[in-house]
Ligand SMILES: Nc1ncnc2c1ncn2[C@@H]1O[C@H](COP(=O)(O)OP(=O)(O)OP(=O)(O)O)[C@@H](O)[C@H]1O
């Protein structure tokens with residue numbers, strides 16, 4: 001274990017949200033007896049130790065307390081209770097425009113900000129050119145920052161924060177404001193900081209960013225820390241909170257005690273008689289008895305059990321899978337797979353087997369159907385009965401987890417490096 005750079009112990013932050021005064025007489029009479037403010041715990045007993053050199057991502061839905069926690073770490077807000085101890089110098093990029101004086105020019109703000117971060121005038125002068133160069137705001141540096149666009153604020157803020165060479169870098173979601181090219185530049189800078197063993201804490205909505213660059217991830221929900229640790233697991237927990245919504249109601253909470261509960265779906269045969277009906281659909285994958293999640297890259301099978309009332313020649317089993325955003329990912333059938341099957345009276349099963357599941361984490365939903373090949377009659381169709389929860393432990397981003405390896409070659413190469 002390395003040294004602790006930021007120790008957060010039992011931190012709570014309380015706000016009072018004041019209501020506007022009622023204007024009508026009735027409103028005022030009613031309001032007399034009620035309190036004029038709501039109590040809000042933006043943070044409740046959050047504890048974690050962030051080790052030196054670690055990159056920590058913070059995920060959480062809107063209003064979950066992410067910015068409040070960062071402000072407490074930066075000392076902009078005082079926790080109502082609990083304690084935060086920071087070892088080393090810290091530069092923070094908090095909410096948009098925070099720390100800037102709108103009436104002053106970009107240049108003056110660089111000096112003001114630098115001195116707030118503890119740098120002398122000479123020290124700031126030494127890094128001034130690097131700051132301006134990184135921000136790409138040469139032409140605008142003598143304009144008042146109140147005329148800056150939100151992207152320009154972020155460019156300047158990030159350029160200052162990374163060029164004052166802090167031990168700890170704290171960044172709120174503001175990076176999402178910059179254009180894609182600038183975001184990439186910021187990510188490169190963050191990687192450079194990682195190589196220099198600096199500590200980084202950043203808030204993002206992007207599970208992909210978290211997976212790519214974080215060592216550990218904190219998930220906040222209504223001010224509570226509900227997960228801290230390995231990014232893949234944290235992303236899963238975060239996705240579950242998104243399903244639940246901020247009040248924790250109306251979502252599907254997966255019951256870990258019974259991992260089979262989500263995977264086996266049985267159906268009552270429909271009353272209107274069809275010659276063949278789906279009885280149940282079962283997912284199988286390694287360790288499925290103890291694990292509610294399929295690991296990306298592992299094999300998977302979807303088994304469709306049926307009951308046939310009579311012999312039927314040549315039925316088609318179909319499977320459609322949609323990705324988390326609802327786009328169709330795969331639509332196939334035994335016909336398209338070149339399989340022909342004559343169903344005999346009684347029970348049977350058809351299995352779709354994937355050698356490996358090549359997608360990154362998320363919830364993939366599938367539907368299965370049985371239809372006739374001749375005449376195209378749909379005998380049975382079960383919409384969204386397949387729930388494939390995928391967990392990805394690796395660092396790569398994007399959509400696919402394809403088998404890939406890397407190698408290096410040096411020496412004895414031609415001038416083209418081949
Ligand atoms: N200064 C304040 N006074 C009163 N309430 C506040 C204040 N700052 C934050 N809050 C409240 O605290 C809660 C947490 O806010 P916070 O800004 O930390 O959330 P967040 O996770 O950063 O959200 P977002 O994703 O929208 O940025 C919210 O309900 C917010 O309304």
Ligand SMILES: [Mg+2]
Nearest residue numbers: 066067068173
């Ligand atoms: Mg915020």
